[in-house]
Amino acid sequence: MSTVTTTDKYNLLLESLTELEPFIIAFSGGVDSTFLAAAATKAGVDFEAVTVNTPFVPEREIKEVAELVEKLDLNHQQLEIELRELEKAVENNSDRCYHCKKVIFNKIIDYAAGKTVIEGSNVDDQGDYRPGRKALKELGVKSPMLAAALTKNEIRELSKKLGLSTWNKPSMSCLATRVSYDDRISADKLEKIEIAEELMHRMGFEQFRVRDHSNLARIELSEADREKILDLKLMDKLSDKLQKLGFQYVTLDLSAYKSGSMNKEILEAKDE
Structure with a gap:
């Protein structure tokens, strides 16, 4: 030791x-x-x-x-x-x-x-x-x-x-990490993600990510923040605001937030 x-x-x-x-x-x-x-x-x-x-x-x-x-x-x-x-x-x-x-x-x-x-x-x-x-x-x-x-x-x-x-301070990676690999990054996509996460900050969430999968937003929340989302009115409000930003679907990841979650497929492929 x-x-x-x-x-x-x-x-x-x-x-x-x-x-x-x-x-x-x-x-x-x-x-x-x-x-x-x-x-x-x-x-x-x-x-x-x-x-x-x-x-x-x-x-x-x-x-x-x-x-x-x-x-x-x-x-x-x-x-x-x-x-x-x-x-x-x-x-x-x-x-x-x-x-x-x-x-x-x-x-x-x-x-x-x-x-x-x-x-x-x-x-x-x-x-x-x-x-x-x-x-x-x-x-x-x-x-x-x-x-x-x-x-x-x-x-x-x-x-x-x-x-x-x-x-x-919660960990903070760059906005590019929110976009699924091989989906080209654009200024519009970055702006959409940034506004979505700013909205969540203003709603009181602290450790989270809004992952962009084309027309789908996948929200990851920390253990503490997952307690906050269990409010139907808050869910509806968040879904409505993110859809207005351009996401057709707004989903909640049932697993807690984990840094580098977009790397999961790459790491699994490297292990094969």
């Missing part, structure tokens, strides 16, 4: 950050990148946080990044990528994430002008189907929290101790 504690891992992370400076942090405003930026601040190193906004990023997330940057007083730069620059990702095959990461991190690397680029992957990101990890390795992007063997739960625990508002 390992005797390495969470504190040991945190100290290892701080030490590695001093060896990597000056560097650029790929900053999304999520649990991991926010903690990484806070750790870099604690380490007193020279760094800059860089956010790349794409059409795959919901407006809600862009606003939250701006709030975090101000709250944490980060040296921050925002870059933009248009949908046409993500052509291979838009094709939406099983390597979508690989192509998307390549475009995003090449943009950051160009901006970094020779400085090291780091990002917030952790031990738990080694599971599931993650072709984006291949792109990061090819580009030489460093993952210091993965190197320090920090898990997601440990990062949440340390974030709470550091007083970060993101310590219990």
Whole structure:
């Protein structure tokens, strides 16, 4: 049994950050990148946080990044990528994430002008189907929290101790992950999904996904949120609003929300 504690891992992370400076942090405003930026601040190193906004990023997330940057007083730069620059990702095959990461991190690397680029992957990101990890390795992007063997739960625990508002923030993947593979991604499709999820946020749901299967919306809810949906009036209201957005059918997945559910068929095929 390992005797390495969470504190040991945190100290290892701080030490590695001093060896990597000056560097650029790929900053999304999520649990991991926010903690990484806070750790870099604690380490007193020279760094800059860089956010790349794409059409795959919901407006809600862009606003939250701006709030975090101000709250944490980060040296921050925002870059933009248009949908046409993500052509291979838009094709939406099983390597979508690989192509998307390549475009995003090449943009950051160009901006970094020779400085090291780091990002917030952790031990738990080694599971599931993650072709984006291949792109990061090819580009030489460093993952210091993965190197320090920090898990997601440990990062949440340390974030709470550091007083970060993101310590219990639900996981948030890009909008492209809502579209079933091999169904080409369009601006209209992304907008429809974003509006649908914003409506659900306003209805009080916290951890969920609206998965787009052509003319069918498949809603995944966390255990807690599944309790909320057991209201016939709420069901009718939600169904009506999503149908007005363009979904012909609105369905509820009887299984609880699980990150990466769109990867199930790919993982099963790889195991055969």
